[in-house]
Amino acid sequence: MRGWVPFLAFLLLVLQGCAQAPLRGTGDLGVVIERAAGSVEIVETSGRTVLARVTGLGDLSHASLNFSRDARYAYVFGRDGGLTQVDLLQQKLVRRTLQAGNSIGGAISQDGRLLAVANYAPGGVKVFDAATLELLADIPAVDDAGKPSKVIGLVDAAGNRFVWSLFEAGEIWVGDFRDPRRPQLRKFRNVGKEPYDAMVTADGRHYLAGLFGEDGLAMLDLWNLDAGVTRVLDGYGRGEEKLPVYKMPHLEGWAATGTELLVPAVGRHEVLVVDQGNWKEAGRIAVHGQPVFVVARPDNRQVWVNFAFPHNDTVQVIDVPSRRVVHTFKPGRGVLHIEFTPRGEHAWLSARDDNKVLVYDSETFALVGELPADSPSGIFFTHRAHRTGL
Amino acid sequence: MKRCRHSWFAIVLVIPCVALAAGPDTARQGEITHLVRQDCGSCHGLTLAGGLGLPLHPEALRDKPKESLVATILFGRPGTAMPPWAPFLSETEAEWIVDMLLQGKF
Numbered sequence: 255m256r257g258w259v260p261f262l263a264f265l266l267l268v269l270q271g272c273a274q275a276p277l278r279g280t281g282d283l284g285v286v287i288e289r290a291a292g293s294v295e296i297v298e299t300s301g302r303t304v305l306a307r308v309t310g311l312g313d314l315s316h317a318s319l320n321f322s323r324d325a326r327y328a329y330v331f332g333r334d335g336g337l338t339q340v341d342l343l344q345q346k347l348v349r350r351t352l353q354a355g356n357s358i359g360g361a362i363s364q365d366g367r368l369l370a371v372a373n374y375a376p377g378g379v380k381v382f383d384a385a386t387l388e389l390l391a392d393i394p395a396v397d398d399a400g401k402p403s404k405v406i407g408l409v410d411a412a413g414n415r416f417v418w419s420l421f422e423a424g425e426i427w428v429g430d431f432r433d434p435r436r437p438q439l440r441k442f443r444n445v446g447k448e449p450y451d452a453m454v455t456a457d458g459r460h461y462l463a464g465l466f467g468e469d470g471l472a473m474l475d476l477w478n479l480d481a482g483v484t485r486v487l488d489g490y491g492r493g494e495e496k497l498p499v500y501k502m503p504h505l506e507g508w509a510a511t512g513t514e515l516l517v518p519a520v521g522r523h524e525v526l527v528v529d530q531g532n533w534k535e536a537g538r539i540a541v542h543g544q545p546v547f548v549v550a551r552p553d554n555r556q557v558w559v560n561f562a563f564p565h566n567d568t569v570q571v572i573d574v575p576s577r578r579v580v581h582t583f584k585p586g587r588g589v590l591h592i593e594f595t596p597r598g599e600h601a602w603l604s605a606r607d608d609n610k611v612l613v614y615d616s617e618t619f620a621l622v623g624e625l626p627a628d629s630p631s632g633i634f635f636t637h638r639a640h641r642t643g644l
Numbered sequence: 645m646k647r648c649r650h651s652w653f654a655i656v657l658v659i660p661c662v663a664l665a666a667g668p669d670t671a672r673q674g675e676i677t678h679l680v681r682q683d684c685g686s687c688h689g690l691t692l693a694g695g696l697g698l699p700l701h702p703e704a705l706r707d708k709p710k711e712s713l714v715a716t717i718l719f720g721r722p723g724t725a726m727p728p729w730a731p732f733l734s735e736t737e738a739e740w741i742v743d744m745l746l747q748g749k750f
Binding site: 289290313314315316333334355356358374375404421448450466498499500501502563564588606607 | 678681682683685686687689690691693694695696720725727728732
């Protein structure tokens with residue numbers, strides 16, 4: 255009988271080992287949205303593999319996500335208004351709430367405690383406790399005339415603020431959420447016709463909303479709100495007829511290279527270069543189609559661009575110093591998103607209609623990996639957890 | 645022999661009519677369905693419940709004249725984000741899309 259004790263102890267240890275996954279960090283993890291299946295893949299960028307699939311996230315067309323401050327959880331915002339918290343380490347769905355009819359994206363506050371979600375229908379911003387998903391504030395996007403708007407371009411800013419724009423009303427609102435249940439709002443009106451997406455510069459200082467209804471961007475200096483909204487790149491189309499737009503460009507991936515911003519032109523086969531010193535146009539780069547994402551490699555030396563239908567099989571690489579397109583290739587059908595690894599050695603691309611995620615070496619442009627994914631769209635790596643505006 | 649040739653002729657005449665009424669062939673229907681879900685879906689939502697673009701569910705479209713919906717698809721709506729699809733879709737194909745939308749078949 256006594257002889258059994260060490261054996262049982264050993265067995266217990268072994269069983270415990272089985273029940274617990276080996277310890278690991280999250281710094282090389284990421285999430286790929288599978289837009290048609292309503293699922294996400296948890297991937298790792300060191301060995302370039304899929305670790306797990308988490309299902310049951312609803313309509314994920316146009317989904318985006320934010321990472322918790324500790325980069326353990328992903329908060330996924332779905333088109334159906336679903337907000338889902340996914341645990342990257344335990345590889346499972348933690349919480350899910352249907353918070354609106356139709357949402358477009360979200361942001362996480364500077365202190366990581368608040369999640370804000372931008373909604374189309376009913377239009378507005380809802381703010382949740384990131385730990386419990388309890389609703390703390392609900393701010394309908396209704397202008398002074400009582401007309402509802404869709405909310406777009408929601409970002410986080412210093413001082414636990416969120417900033418967003420109203421598509422129909424043409425307004426930018428800044429909400430201070432230091433007291434989350436009693437937000438202080440400041441509204442900027444007549445910023446321009448139909449802001450369709452927005453971004454904040456890497457230092458968190460300037461909020462820029464792209465306009466769909468006219469050529470230009472509306473800019474707000476978050477260090478000096480009293481200066482109000484100013485117009486950047488006003489009339490860059492020079493009154494020429496713009497081409498029909500088959501997919502709205504995204505500004506979240508706007509490349510800010512430190513001294514210059516590279517911006518997708520709306521309805522033109524161009525990337526616009528803005529001098530961040532004087533906010534004037536510094537040049538334009540002719541590209542293969544209408545740009546959707548314009549994404550800078552983390553060292554800002556290159557910018558990778560994908561395109562709207564019917565040019566969405568192509569990706570181009572711009573060399574920033576020379577402003578020249580140095581590489582054009584066709585990675586697959588329906589290239590929807592580009593995400594660099596934290597130090598930029600690889601670019602991951604999603605090819606929706608080929609059901610693949612492709613990994614390219616950003617120096618040699620060689621294909622170095624390929625992962626299966628069901629109709630993949632957005633790819634998000636955890637280093638976003640520590641950047642303002644992502 | 646004579647009668648035989650006659651009926652063959654009739655069939656040839658009938659086929660194009662059948663094809664017209666039925667809209668695009670099966671392979672093309674597959675392509676268009678993909679286009680509607682994915683590329684129209686980028687504005688109207690993958691399930692067409694609406695987004696930047698209006699909802700395209702049968703309840704949302706039922707009371708609108710069919711010709712005007714077909715025209716919206718082919719020529720877009722100037723002054724809004726709805727682009728013209730005439731470069732990529734024929735009139736028959738746009739009509740087929742509206743029929744399918746009205747039946748909630750995408």
